[in-house]
Amino acid sequence: MSSTANAQPAAILHEVFGYEHFRGPQAAIVDHVIAGGDALVLMPTGGGKSLCYQIPAIARQRAGRGVTIVVSPLIALMHDQVGALHEAGVDAAFLNSTLSMEEASNVEKRMLRGEVTLVYAAPERVTTPRFLSQLQAMHEKGRLALFAIDEAHCVSQWGHDFRPEYRALTVLHERYPDVPRMALTATADDITRADIVERLQLGQARQFISSFDRPNIRYTIVEKKEATAQLLRFIEREHEGDAGIVYCQTRKRVEEIAATLSEQGIRALPYHAGLDPEVRQANQDRFLREEGIVMSATIAFGMGIDKPDVRFVAHLDMPKNIEGYYQETGRGGRDGLPADAWMAYGLQDVVNQRRMIDESPAGEEFKQVMRGKLDALLALAEATDCRRVRLLGYFGEASTPCGNCDNCIAPPAVWDGTDAARKLLSTIYRVQQQSGISFGAGHIMDILRGKATEKVKQFGHESLSTFGIGAEFSEVQLRGVLRQLIATGSLSVDSEAFNTLRLTEGSRAVLKGEMAVRLRESVSQPSESRRRRTTEKARAPVAAAGLTVDGANRFAALKSWRAEIAREHNLPAYVIFHDATLAAIAAMSPQSLGDLQGISGIGATKLEKYGQHVLRVVAQVG
The missing domain is CATH 1.10.150.80 (HRDC domain)
Structure with missing residues (x-):
């Protein structure tokens, strides 16, 4: 085979990777980069991003252009991707702290000679004077083929996984402007995308934006009641024996869930940044190499997890924004087969996320953007229409109802919570007028529902005109109303005063009846049709x-x-x-x-x- 034919993308796809056809925009991306163009690639997890730089790397190396440098944020990801390339017959290597000095030196020598096709390294290493001088030597000899910057959303302060080290990668364009660069990510809304372009100086790069749709993933969001019990029911009914990830907000919660699942006969392991590094690595290795392991983890776990047969991703606590939710749920079903994205959320999640934003040392502009992102996620959680339409709409993609999310399968009943909202706000107003201090959600609901608790009596709140006027509303309904009021800014939570509730400028429109509050009924339990389906589920892979x-x-x-x-x-x-x-x-x-x-x-x-x-x-x- 001639060197020209040998470097053809379709031939590489078939010969090296064993695939007959490119998917979606892969062919256009590969052709553009092989020809020397810069690119920003947004492609969902499991969509084949890696091939978009691996095939150009092979083609350009076969054409005598030299080595591709892949900027990758995680050691585990480098190891597995290099291992996969070796299995496919591609000469690849990584440079990271797991190598001995002699091993690293050997990789560097081969890299400098242009003998290796791809070299993976973290941004911290790539931007060191030593590595940059090596790149300069390669560049002078025509041995620098391509820069591929993976997980590029890490460069953006607006992204869900910001890593300051990525900002320094602008040096690649400044020093080697004639070497093509690719930035790749699975998740970036408009503001994050613009930040990537600006920070990496990709203003002239062609943008390839794939559909964000993952049709094999079923989205389900339930109201949090007894979250651990709800999770256990979900796993037992839907995913017995399957590999999965359970995301929790705190390290303590991670360990509690891992222990509880293990006690119930589910093979579960914990993962968070506070674990001994050897334990953390051993748990990750078991998850990747064994079948049917459930990983209970903080968001420290996941970026670059290539395990294709994760059948479910569960959230026991609400993420910060839709990008984080999309990135994390996207770790399920990378093989294109059915997978579940299941989340339980409640009022406390809303309060916690608001508090973290308000207490952060960031500037007000940043906080406003983060509040907007949180509001979008809350709107997704409270939605009564198709989850997928909402999710894709956030990324600017129009779609039609999927027929596969919880709302499509069992459309929720909707009730008008406007009256309840007005009564809640009126109660908060009267309590503050009478007592001069603010109170938390539980106390306000007790007053509204006419519950004469010791605390209600202590402050004389049974004498308020709103005491008992909301007796017809359940606590579940009122919590739903509070969530939406907080989500829309019609109510605020004072984190410095024990999460007490305060009226805002936005409260006025609700109190005057100018803004309607419509909510979904409780959806904590799976629908009957879903129960029947999962009961009949074959346990075969x-x-x-x-x-x-x-x-x-x-x-x-x-x-x-x-x-x-x-x-x-x-x-x-x-x-x-x-x-x-x-x-x-x-x-x-x-x-x-x-x-x-x-x-x-x-x-x-x-x-x-x-x-x-x-x-x-x-x-x-x-």
Whole structure:
């Protein structure tokens, strides 16, 4: 094969990665970058972002252009991506603290000679004088092919995962303006996108914005009552034996949930920044390499987690914004098979997030943007229409009802909470007038519902004109009203005064009846149709759902063989072959290497390395 043909993107896609066709805008992105253009790539998790820089890296290296530098924020991500490239026959390396001095020196020498195709490094390393001098030497010899900046949202203060080290990457454009640069991320709204362009000096870059839709993910948001019990019901009914992630806000909560799940027979591990680094790494390795592990974690866990068969992502506490929610839920179903995004939220979540914004040392402009982002997430949580339409709308993408989220499957009943809202605000006003101090939500609701508690009696609040005028409203209803009042700015929470409630300028419109408050009924329990569906759920792996009995047996045998190979290579099993590839092999029952060649995910190197082993496993099962 000629060097020109050898560097063609379609040929690389098939030969190296074993895929017949590009997806979505991948082909246009790859062509643009191979030709030397800069690019900003927004593509959802699981959409194939890595191929968008890996194929140009291979093509440009084969054409004699040199080495691609991949800026990556996490050591674990570098390790697994380099391991996957090695399995596909691509010469790749990483430079990070896990290497000995001798190992790092060897990588640097090969990089300087232009012998390696991709080198992964963290932004902190890339911007050091030593590394920059190495890049300069490579540049002078024409051995610097491409810069790929992964997780580019980290450069933006408006993003959900800001890392100041990313700001220094502007030096790449300043020093090497003729070397193409790619910035890639799965999540960025308009303001974050503009910040990425400005901070990385990508004003002339072509922007490729894919659909943010993840149609295989079902979004469900429930009102938080007994969150741990709700989570257990969800896992037992929907995802017994499945791999999943449970996000919690605090380290203490992470450990409590991991312990509770383990006590219930669910294989669960904790992950947060306060754990011993060796324990944290061991838990992450188990999650990536074993099946059916549930990781209870703070948001410290997740960026770059490539595990394709995560069947659910649960939030026990509300994230800060829709970008964070989208990024975290996107870690489910990377293989394109069905997955669930489940969240429980309540009034305290709203209060906590508001307090964190108000107490942050940031400037008022930043706080206002963060409040707007939180409000958008609250609107998604309180929505009575299609979740997916709301979610995609946030990123500027029009869509139609999905038929697959909780609101589409079981449309919630809606009630008019305007009267309740006016009575709540009136009660807060009268309490402040009489007592001169503010009180929390529980006390205000007790007054409104006519509950003569000791505290109510102590302050004489049973004498207020609003005492008992809201007896027809349940506590659940009133909490829903309070959430929406806080979300719309019609009520504020004073975090310095024990989370007490205070009226705002926005309260006036509600009190005057100028603003309606419409809310969803309680949705803490799954719908009957959903219960029936999950009760009947087959416990076979999702990828094997359509296989015959013989096919399922072959699939199980192939998974056992893959697990052994993965252990030998110290890699996650999916790096060897994805479940979808094993399922295709099991369905076909191939008899020759030629039969294997057409199966998606089997490139030339993997065919040569594993083909005969796969045929032997298939033949043994029959």
